[in-house]
Structures are given as structure tokens and as C-alpha cells.
């Protein structure tokens with residue numbers, strides 16, 4: 001089979017391998033995410049999901065393989081800070097908001113981070129207000145904008161952190177287990193929130209919660225032993241005997 005053309009792709013991984021002390025955490029992994037696509041990544045513990053995020057964001061260097069952003073930017077040659085500046089945002093599992101600042105100030109700080117020191121010097125008070133209000137709407141927190149981030153529920157902290165990433169206007173958002181520890185209502189709302197966000201950017205979500213993955217209603221990729229075992233709709237991959245074996249067998 002001929003290789004797919006990376007042109008017009010948002011993220012292109014081809015033949016990516018990473019070993020730790022001889023153990024292959026990623027084994028010839030190939031994956032394509034198109035602009036404006038949301039993809040769910042599932043797989044048993046140790047399948048390589050976190051390592052995949054690490055090689056995309058420059059935290060771990062692949063031993064071999066191609067990783068391209070926007071069709072032609074080689075990420076394997078870049079460091080973490082440069083990759084973030086390109087427009088790749090990563091949400092880790094644990095929220096890391098500034099607990100002793102208000103929700104509003106957390107977003108204001110995130111926007112200041114985007115401006116950089118020079119632009120911040122000439123920044124007009126209140127210039128960010130429209131942008132902050134718009135992000136507050138997206139993350140379901142307009143009514144809580146003046147409370148301290150530390151007083152939010154766990155789910156709301158996750159949404160605030162997503163909002164802080166949105167302030168950077170990423171073209172690709174990588175989200176690691178966003179609904180772990182959330183209530184059922186927060187989990188359902190997070191699926192709606194991510195679907196809205198994915199209307200204007202690409203999103204890759206790693207998650208174990210299958211109710212949530214069903215709510216996302218997007219193409220699912222199953223990783224196993226560092227490569228793609230199966231992909232397609234959740235119904236398709238759930239019926240794949242290889243997937244059933246990996247999750248239930250042995």
C-alpha cells in the first residue's frame with residue numbers, strides 16, 4: 001500500500017518507534033489527524049498512549065519515524081517550547097490552575113503568556129475582556145468568574161485549564177484522560193465542550209471511560225503494544241476480535 005500524503009494533514013505520524021532500555025513503548029506507530037478532526041485514543045495500560053503524546057510534544061525523542069505538523073513541519077527536530085509555540089497545546093491529567101487566583105485572572109494570565117513580554121508592556125487594561133468572556137462561555141464558567149480557582153470542583157478546574165490552553169489558540173489540542181474523577185454530569189458536559197472546541201481545531205483525546213468516548217462520537221484508534229491495533233467507530237472497534245482479546249483475553 002502506498003504511503004498517505006502528509007499534505008493538508010494537521011498531524012502525521014509514520015513509522016514512529018521509541019524504546020526504553022530495549023522495551024518498545026512505540027512500535028512503528030502511524031497515525032494521521034486532519035485539520036478540525038477530533039480523535040479518541042484508547043488502549044490498555046502500557047499501550048503507549050502517553051508516550052505517543054510525549055513524542056508529539058517533544059518531551060521524548062523518537063528513535064525513528066516521521067512526525068509532521070501542518071503537513072510539513074518536522075517535530076522530531078524541535079524542542080518542547082518551540083512545539084508549543086507552533087500551536088500544539090497539551091492538557092495533562094491533573095489540573096494545574098493557579099488556585100489562589102480567580103477564574104478570570106487565570107485566563108487573563110494565560111492570555112498574557114500568549115502576548116509575550118514586549119506586547120504585555122503596552123497592554124491596555126481590559127483589552128482581553130471580550131476574549132475572556134468568550135472562553136468563559138466555552139468552558140461553562142461565566143457565573144464563577146470571580147471565585148478563586150481553588151474553590152472550583154475538580155471538573156470545573158479541568159475546564160478552566162482547557163480554557164487556559166484555548167487562550168494560546170492551539171491548532172491541535174492533546175487531552176489526557178480529561179474526565180477521570182469527574183461526576184457523571186461533568187463527564188457528559190465535557191464531551192459537549194470538547195465537541196464545540198473541535199469545531200475550530202483538531203483535538204486528540206486519550207481516555208479510558210467508554211461512556212465518555214461514546215458521547216464524543218468520533219473515530220476511535222485503539223493502541224496496543226505501541227502501534228495501532230484497530231480504528232473506526234466505537235461500535236466497529238468494540239466488535240473487532242483483536243480488540244476484545246486485548247481488553248478481555250489472556
Ligand SMILES: Nc1ncnc2c1ncn2[C@@H]1O[C@H](COP(=O)(O)OP(=O)(O)OP(=O)(O)O)[C@@H](O)[C@H]1O
Nearest residue numbers: 020021024025043044045046047048049050051052
Ligand atoms: N521513561 C520511561 N522509561 C521506561 N519505560 C517507560 C518510560 N515511559 C513509558 N515507559 C513504558 O512504556 C510503556 C508504554 O507506556 P505509556 O505510559 O505510554 O502507556 P499508556 O498507554 O499511556 O498507559 P496508561 O493507560 O497506563 O497511562 C509502558 O510499559 C511503560 O512502562
